[in-house]
Amino acid sequence: MAGIKALISLSFGGAIGLMFLMLGCALPEYNKYWPLFVLFFYILSPIPYYIGRRVVDDTTDAASSACKELAIFLTTGIVVSAFGLPIIFARAQLIQWGACSLVLTGNVIIFATILGFFMVFGTNDDFSWQQW
Template identity: 70%
Template sequence: MAGIKALVGLSFSGAIGLTFLLLGCALEQYGVYWPLFVLIFYVLSPIPTFISRRLSDDTESSSNACRELAYFLTTGIVVSAFGLPIVLARVNTIQWGACGLVMTGNAVIFLTILGFFVVFGGGDDFSWEQW
């Protein structure tokens, strides 16, 4: 039952994050859809972690080169997702208010992705493989 509650909570927070992103694009005073390119980063961010969990052994050693590389690549993807709206606002492609809404959406979505890995990443009673 705890897995279902966690899944519903993560779905709700993901919907809130996407709402902020769409508000940054679709409000009448902003009206530019360039910030939707951060959706690519949302899709790319969990991929290195999924690959490293498949390739690395299950020992909980203090250092694992495959996981460290995955964390590095994921960090680069997340920083790029936060940097894109700033660059778009800096060159006056989008307004700064839209940039703020997109950054808020980024924070909520990436915390949702992190929550997914925290809740379903451990090998306890349930894991993400069952979904």
């Protein structure tokens, strides 16, 4: 039952984050859809971690490996780019600063949801995402 509660709360967080992103795009005073390019970063952010986890054998006693560190570095670059893109759009006056703040709020919520997913379903304990 704990897995279902976690899944429901994570989907609620994802929906709230996407709502802020859509508000930053579709409100009548903003009405520009440039911030939707941030969706690419949402899709790309977990990929290095999945590849790194698949390649690295977790049975070794090493606390870290080069592949794991590279995956963390690439994920960090993707997340920072997701926060930087709306700021660059606002500085270039493609979007307004209010839309930028809504998109940044959505970024915080979405990336917290992705982190929560990996914390809840990333371990191989009693329940995991593999059972779904």
